[in-house]
Amino acid sequence: MKSHTAYLKIKTKKEKEIINISDKVKKIVSESEVMEGLCLVNSMHITSSVFINDEEEGLKEDFMEWLEKLAPVANYKHHKTGEKNGDAHLKTRFWSMGTDFLWRV
Amino acid sequence: MKSHTAYLKIKTKKEKEIINISDKVKKIVSESEVMEGLCLVNSMHITSSVFINDEEEGLKEDFMEWLEKLAPVANYKHHKTGEKNGDAHLKTRFWSMGTDFLWRV
Amino acid sequence: MKSHTAYLKIKTKKEKEIINISDKVKKIVSESEVMEGLCLVNSMHITSSVFINDEEEGLKEDFMEWLEKLAPVANYKHHKTGEKNGDAHLKTRFWSMGTDFLWRV
Numbered sequence: 001m002k003s004h005t006a007y008l009k010i011k012t013k014k015e016k017e018i019i020n021i022s023d024k025v026k027k028i029v030s031e032s033e034v035m036e037g038l039c040l041v042n043s044m045h046i047t048s049s050v051f052i053n054d055e056e057e058g059l060k061e062d063f064m065e066w067l068e069k070l071a072p073v074a075n076y077k078h079h080k081t082g083e084k085n086g087d088a089h090l091k092t093r094f095w096s097m098g099t100d101f102l103w104r105v
Numbered sequence: 106m107k108s109h110t111a112y113l114k115i116k117t118k119k120e121k122e123i124i125n126i127s128d129k130v131k132k133i134v135s136e137s138e139v140m141e142g143l144c145l146v147n148s149m150h151i152t153s154s155v156f157i158n159d160e161e162e163g164l165k166e167d168f169m170e171w172l173e174k175l176a177p178v179a180n181y182k183h184h185k186t187g188e189k190n191g192d193a194h195l196k197t198r199f200w201s202m203g204t205d206f207l208w209r210v
Numbered sequence: 211m212k213s214h215t216a217y218l219k220i221k222t223k224k225e226k227e228i229i230n231i232s233d234k235v236k237k238i239v240s241e242s243e244v245m246e247g248l249c250l251v252n253s254m255h256i257t258s259s260v261f262i263n264d265e266e267e268g269l270k271e272d273f274m275e276w277l278e279k280l281a282p283v284a285n286y287k288h289h290k291t292g293e294k295n296g297d298a299h300l301k302t303r304f305w306s307m308g309t310d311f312l313w314r315v
Contacts, residue, residue, distance in 0.1 A: 001106050001211050003246060003247075036108060037108070038143070038145065038248075040248065046262065046263050046264060051198075052151065053151055053194065054151060054183075054194070056183060056186060057182075058181070058182030058183045058184070058185050058186060059181075059182070059183040059191070059194055061182045062181045062182050062183050062191055062194070062195070063194075063195070066176070066195050070175065070280065071276070076268070076269075076272045077267075077268030077269070077271050077272050078264075078266060078268040078269040078272050079268070080268050081266060081268060086269070086272055089263065089264070089269055089272070089273075090272070090273070090276050093261075093304040093305065094198040094199075094304075095198065106211050141213060142213075143248070143250065156303075157256065158256055158299065159256060159288075159299070161288060161291060162287075163286070163287030163288045163289070163290050163291060164286075164287070164288040164296070164299055166287045167286045167287050167288050167296055167299070167300070168299075168300070171281070171300050175280065199303040199304075200303065
């Protein structure tokens with residue numbers, strides 16, 4: 001069975017950001033020369049995650065505002081460690097750590 | 106390695122609905138003649154998703170009411186595009202886009 | 211293709227509990243002698259789930275308090291069946307039923 005692994009390094013410009021990696025994933029899948037199989041796209045950071053949705057500006061703002069309402073910036077116990085990203089740990093819960101999808105060519 | 110892909114077309118009767126597809130998935134798995142492997146069940150729509158839970162009427166009502174509380178019908182920015190389903194984009198966040206499970210026969 | 215399945219039986223001491231199974235999963239992966247592939251870690255109970263996060267006491271308390279806020283113990287319709295765990299069915303929605311990750315050795 002053929003397999004292919006690639007790593008994307010992504011730098012955010014803002015503290016919280018949605019970045020479209022569809023084209024990068026498509027390119028990797030194409031380069032893998034796998035014709036049928038599973039593609040696992042996984043974020044290697046606990047406070048980031050991968051999801052599939054419309055590339056629509058309003059919707060992305062809706063997501064960000066909604067996340068802020070349900071998992072707000074606040075004084076979390078986790079901050080006793082010196083970290084300040086307790087809200088981000090909660091926010092990523094709305095997106096699974098990994099997203100996998102099936103493709104056929 | 107053997108693989109098998111099948112597509113289910115499902116029509117909802119109401120705007121928001123939970124539909125049990127267990128038997129349909131079982132049938133497809135059985136027809137695939139795969140004896141051991143991974144089964145990926147994935148919803149191809151962004152405002153729908155797949156999850157595993159009890160087939161219990163009260164619980165399904167609880168889910169629907171709870172979703173309405175946490176991701177209510179409202180005037181989302183996404184609606185500037187003409188779409189009216191901003192809440193559905195948020196609601197599906199409580200269910201991953203895909204659900205995969207392992208089976209053994 | 212090589213595959214390996216193992217089952218972990220885990221007993222909680224409290225009604226709601228976060229248990230670190232990383233070492234157990236690592237051991238199973240090591241014993242499987244699979245050098246490259248996918249590892250699917252799946253909870254076989256509907257009111258429990260698997261997630262990846264920091265092993266940090268404060269963060270775990272944050273998670274538990276946050277879950278209680280968004281999916282509180284309450285009088286759910288599901289309870290008409292005699293069950294009392296309606297909140298747990300909702301709480302697990304913040305963690306997918308299964309978590310899968312890719313490893314390379």
